[in-house]
Amino acid sequence: MTLGTPLALLLALIAIPIVIFYILKVRLRRVPVSTNLFWNQIFEDKPPKSLWQNLRYWLSLLAQLLILALLVLAIADPILSWQTKGARRLVLVMDVSASMQAAEKATTRFDSAKQAAQRVLDGVREQDQVAILTAGTGPEVVLGMGNHVPSLRRAINDLLPVDTPANLGSAVELANQLLGDAPNGQVIVFTDQDTPKSTNPDNQAKETNTVEYRAFGANASNVGITQFQSRRSMADALGYELLVEVSNASDLPIQCRLEIELDERPVDIFPLKLQPNETWSRTLEKASVEGGALKATLSKFENDQGQDRAKNNNLDVDDIAWAILPDRVIQPVLIVSPGNLFLQKVFEANPLVRVTVQKEIPTAWPENAVIVLHKLIPDPLPSNPLFIIDPDTSSSLFRVDGLIDSPLVTEQDKDSPLMTHVRLDNVMFPNTKKLTFLPQTAKPVASCVGGESLFATLTHGDKKAVVLGVNLEQSDLAFRTVFPILASNAIAWFSSQSGELSLAIAGGDTARLNRSLSAGVPPENLWLISPGLQVKRQSGSTVGPLKETGVWELFEWDANGNPTAENLRTTGKLVDRYAVNLESSSETDLRNTNDSDRAPKQTSIASWFSYPPWYYLAILIGSLLVIEWGMYQRRVLA
Amino acid sequence: MLFPPDFLTKLEYLSIMSKRVFRGSLLAQRRTMQLGSGIEFSDHREYATGDDLRYLDWNVYARHGDLLLKRFQEEQDLHVYLMIDCSRSMGFGSPPKFDLARQLTAALAYIALADLDRIAVVAYANDIISEFPVTRGKARILALMKYLESLSTVGTDTNLSKAVQGLLHRGTRNGLVVVLSDLFDQNGFSRGFDQLRSRRFEAHVLQLHDPKEADPKLLGDAELEDVENGSIRMVTINERMLRRYKQLFTDHQTSVRDYCRRYGLSCTQSPSIVPFDQLMMTMMRSAAIGS
Numbered sequence: 001m002t003l004g005t006p007l008a009l010l011l012a013l014i015a016i017p018i019v020i021f022y023i024l025k026v027r028l029r030r031v032p033v034s035t036n037l038f039w040n041q042i043f044e045d046k047p048p049k050s051l052w053q054n055l056r057y058w059l060s061l062l063a064q065l066l067i068l069a070l071l072v073l074a075i076a077d078p079i080l081s082w083q084t085k086g087a088r089r090l091v092l093v094m095d096v097s098a099s100m101q102a103a104e105k106a107t108t109r110f111d112s113a114k115q116a117a118q119r120v121l122d123g124v125r126e127q128d129q130v131a132i133l134t135a136g137t138g139p140e141v142v143l144g145m146g147n148h149v150p151s152l153r154r155a156i157n158d159l160l161p162v163d164t165p166a167n168l169g170s171a172v173e174l175a176n177q178l179l180g181d182a183p184n185g186q187v188i189v190f191t192d193q194d195t196p197k198s199t200n201p202d203n204q205a206k207e208t209n210t211v212e213y214r215a216f217g218a219n220a221s222n223v224g225i226t227q228f229q230s231r232r233s234m235a236d237a238l239g240y241e242l243l244v245e246v247s248n249a250s251d252l253p254i255q256c257r258l259e260i261e262l263d264e265r266p267v268d269i270f271p272l273k274l275q276p277n278e279t280w281s282r283t284l285e286k287a288s289v290e291g292g293a294l295k296a297t298l299s300k301f302e303n304d305q306g307q308d309r310a311k312n313n314n315l316d317v318d319d320i321a322w323a324i325l326p327d328r329v330i331q332p333v334l335i336v337s338p339g340n341l342f343l344q345k346v347f348e349a350n351p352l353v354r355v356t357v358q359k360e361i362p363t364a365w366p367e368n369a370v371i372v373l374h375k376l377i378p379d380p381l382p383s384n385p386l387f388i389i390d391p392d393t394s395s396s397l398f399r400v401d402g403l404i405d406s407p408l409v410t411e412q413d414k415d416s417p418l419m420t421h422v423r424l425d426n427v428m429f430p431n432t433k434k435l436t437f438l439p440q441t442a443k444p445v446a447s448c449v450g451g452e453s454l455f456a457t458l459t460h461g462d463k464k465a466v467v468l469g470v471n472l473e474q475s476d477l478a479f480r481t482v483f484p485i486l487a488s489n490a491i492a493w494f495s496s497q498s499g500e501l502s503l504a505i506a507g508g509d510t511a512r513l514n515r516s517l518s519a520g521v522p523p524e525n526l527w528l529i530s531p532g533l534q535v536k537r538q539s540g541s542t543v544g545p546l547k548e549t550g551v552w553e554l555f556e557w558d559a560n561g562n563p564t565a566e567n568l569r570t571t572g573k574l575v576d577r578y579a580v581n582l583e584s585s586s587e588t589d590l591r592n593t594n595d596s597d598r599a600p601k602q603t604s605i606a607s608w609f610s611y612p613p614w615y616y617l618a619i620l621i622g623s624l625l626v627i628e629w630g631m632y633q634r635r636v637l638a
Numbered sequence: 639m640l641f642p643p644d645f646l647t648k649l650e651y652l653s654i655m656s657k658r659v660f661r662g663s664l665l666a667q668r669r670t671m672q673l674g675s676g677i678e679f680s681d682h683r684e685y686a687t688g689d690d691l692r693y694l695d696w697n698v699y700a701r702h703g704d705l706l707l708k709r710f711q712e713e714q715d716l717h718v719y720l721m722i723d724c725s726r727s728m729g730f731g732s733p734p735k736f737d738l739a740r741q742l743t744a745a746l747a748y749i750a751l752a753d754l755d756r757i758a759v760v761a762y763a764n765d766i767i768s769e770f771p772v773t774r775g776k777a778r779i780l781a782l783m784k785y786l787e788s789l790s791t792v793g794t795d796t797n798l799s800k801a802v803q804g805l806l807h808r809g810t811r812n813g814l815v816v817v818l819s820d821l822f823d824q825n826g827f828s829r830g831f832d833q834l835r836s837r838r839f840e841a842h843v844l845q846l847h848d849p850k851e852a853d854p855k856l857l858g859d860a861e862l863e864d865v866e867n868g869s870i871r872m873v874t875i876n877e878r879m880l881r882r883y884k885q886l887f888t889d890h891q892t893s894v895r896d897y898c899r900r901y902g903l904s905c906t907q908s909p910s911i912v913p914f915d916q917l918m919m920t921m922m923r924s925a926a927i928g929s
Binding site for chain 2: 029035042
């Protein structure tokens with residue numbers, strides 16, 4: 001045994017005044033009374049002082065000296081040899097995934113896990129080292145190896161669950177890396193999930209020894225939205241499609257109601273009756289020229305035993321899902337043509353287009369309009385998006401070299417957005433102009449046998465252009481059928497609209513920053529608002545990770561300082577929105593598959609003998625103080 | 639100061655009050671129990687040879703033929719004996735009981751002297767220590783006060799019986815005896831009063847105690863020193879014993895009251911913190927109600 005503070009032994013000298021004062025003190029106080037008449041009657045049968053009364057004075061002195069000795073020893077901080085050998089390294093892995101928010105009686109699984117972690121910290125001793133990790137979509141180190149218990153407690157208390165699935169495997173791997181090869185190392189995982197099996201056999205053997213899973217959560221029923229996506233219809237300019245998937249992760253048949261809203265306007269309501277383990281999935285077709293935030297909500301959970309929410313639905317975060325529906329923009333189109341009713345009707349039939357027709361080349365060109373030039377080619381070309389059809393004369397973009405000899409389509413770019421739903425294989429285009437495209441950026445979309453391009457996309461300044469050499473009057477029925485789709489694709493391409501899925505993001509994932517929407521905005525002016533109205537500056541080309549379900553909003557704000565969510569919404573410019581949903585069937589399913597793993601183990605609770613010696617000395621001092629207090633009471637107050 | 643400058647003023651006030659309240663029922667102008675040549679008829683008795691024929695009740699003889707002699711109550715000066723306990727236990731308390739006892743003695747004496755009664759003061763502890771001889775006239779009050787001032791607590795014991803015996807042996811004439819004491823008498827207080835009663839003295843008890851005697855704040859180990867005889871008792875006092883002490887003290891007070899009630903003695907019990915004039919007024923009021 002060594003002493004941390006040997007000089008503290010000098011405090012033992014206090015024993016001298018204790019003894020002196022004690023001897024002085026034990027002399028009985030003399031109290032004058034007017035008569036002993038009554039006291040004599042009381043004490044006539046008792047001896048004035050018993051043996052115990054005499055003895056207890058000396059026992060009291062002994063207790064006081066013993067208290068002093070123990071106190072001095074405690075201050076001297078003795079360090080025993082077994083203390084240094086028993087130092088532990090602990091890594092606490094907290095599962096912060098969405099399912100940890102599941103209600104468990106009066107609390108949540110996560111609260112129970114935090115309490116259990118606090119209990120582990122109760123056993124942390126001076127020589128131990130503890131780190132705290134969280135396991136969400138990826139592991140995060142909350143607090144590195146340390147011994148300051150208040151900081152560890154604070155870190156545990158400050159943890160909040162996120163709306164993401166958990167990746168326990170990577171968290172355990174990181175925890176093992178933190179442990180290294182230290183002896184007495186242990187990883188304690190607080191989770192509601194089943195024990196993940198390590199893929200690496202070596203790691204598996206190691207984890208068996210060092211990793212302890214503390215499982216929380218009883219079998220619980222839950223119904224959740226496991227998928228909610230939207231996209232604009234490619235066939236219908238106003239239409240959109242919704243993909244909804246609802247899972248009943250319980251062993252009971254459950255009835256509930258699914259409500260879908262677009263910016264708080266009801267879109268549809270479905271009463272659902274889900275069998276145990278059933279997944280209900282639908283693709284819904286709806287129409288709206290306006291975009292917005294689509295919200296799917298599950299409510300009114302019932303089973304055969306009634307509306308007991310605790311029995312039917314124990315997780316809230318998957319009861320609401322979001323999707324973003326893009327707006328449809330009405331595109332002005334100016335047709336400059338000597339006259340072609342078919343061409344005019346094709347554009348007029350598109351509800352997203354407002355058509356103006358001119359039979360001669362105008363002197364001024366409208367801004368933001370797509371210019372359709374049929375036969376007539378102005379010089380210079382207007383700086384608008386251009387859709388040039390059957391040009392009679394050359395321009396800065398192409399040269400007209402007569403007609404194509406055999407205008408049979410043999411090659412086409414099927415990946416081009418202009419060719420969506422369009423196939424031109426072996427279609428003959430009589431009297432098609434032979435065009436030579438001048439800019440290097442020209443990209444043929446359809447070519448003939450001789451390699452001549454009869455249809456190409458190219459850039460014209462910073463604008464897009466489509467050039468089509470086909471003679472509309474001479475074209476056959478096949479092309480007349482295809483042309484309206486081609487024109488619609490071209491309008492969508494000009495306005496950067498697409499019918500592809502605007503994917504809702506799974507919780508914890510990142511989104512790619514849409515450069516076309518944020519073009520020209522300085523990166524430092526982009527701010528992100530979370531569904532919980534937390535504001536943070538956007539940096540980099542990816543947005544997120546987005547750990548909270550709901551709609552995240554990206555704003556442009558060019559004023560100085562840190563804006564609030566209200567500032568951004570009132571004075572900022574909305575750049576983009578991201579719908580984030582839990583979308584994890586494993587998180588929605590709150591049932592246990594292996595109950596045996598859920599039995600709490602107590603192996604990591606520090607044994608009593610891992611306390612430092614001063615702790616035991618303090619207990620002894622306390623006990624002796626109680627004894628001495630009792631004797632004092634007997635002595636002074638009888 | 640035992641007798642402050644306004645002490646005599648207070649005594650005069652008390653004297654006036656006593657005349658208004660008692661009309662002779664307590665001290666001065668009292669009729670003694672002597673029968674003799676007074677003017678107030680008392681009772682009849684059989685005529686015996688040699689009796690003065692002037693006192694024969696001729697009316698009764700005329701009606702009934704019986705020879706009965708009329709008896710009259712004789713009015714005499716009342717002798718008031720003030721027996722003040724000077725044992726050391728009277729020096730206990732704050733203020734000491736002895737101070738109040740001396741002030742009360744002076745007050746009672748003044749009232750008696752003012753009513754032309756005769757007073758004597760007997761200081762006693764285990765026996766008579768000193769005495770102020772029988773005297774009369776208000777002019778003697780200053781001498782009495784000087785005497786009382788010269789008194790101090792002495793002795794190693796209290797013995798009222800022996801003091802009474804000493805008083806009686808002096809051939810003292812019957813009268814009123816006021817005993818001012820705490821009655822912490824090792825031999826018992828009743829014997830002294832019994833002797834007084836047997837000699838047809840009218841006894842009054844003025845028992846004083848200090849609040850700390852009634853409710854001592856003592857707990858734990860202590861040496862109890864009896865201030866009277868200096869004896870020391872090492873004790874460990876707990877709550878139970880304290881309750882027992884208070885019970886014994888109360889029993890003692892009750893026994894004094896019971897004794898007085900049984901034998902028709904007037905009894906006043908008071909803590910020593912009560913001012914003497916207030917206590918005198920209380921006594922006079924209770925005596926007036928009793929009469």
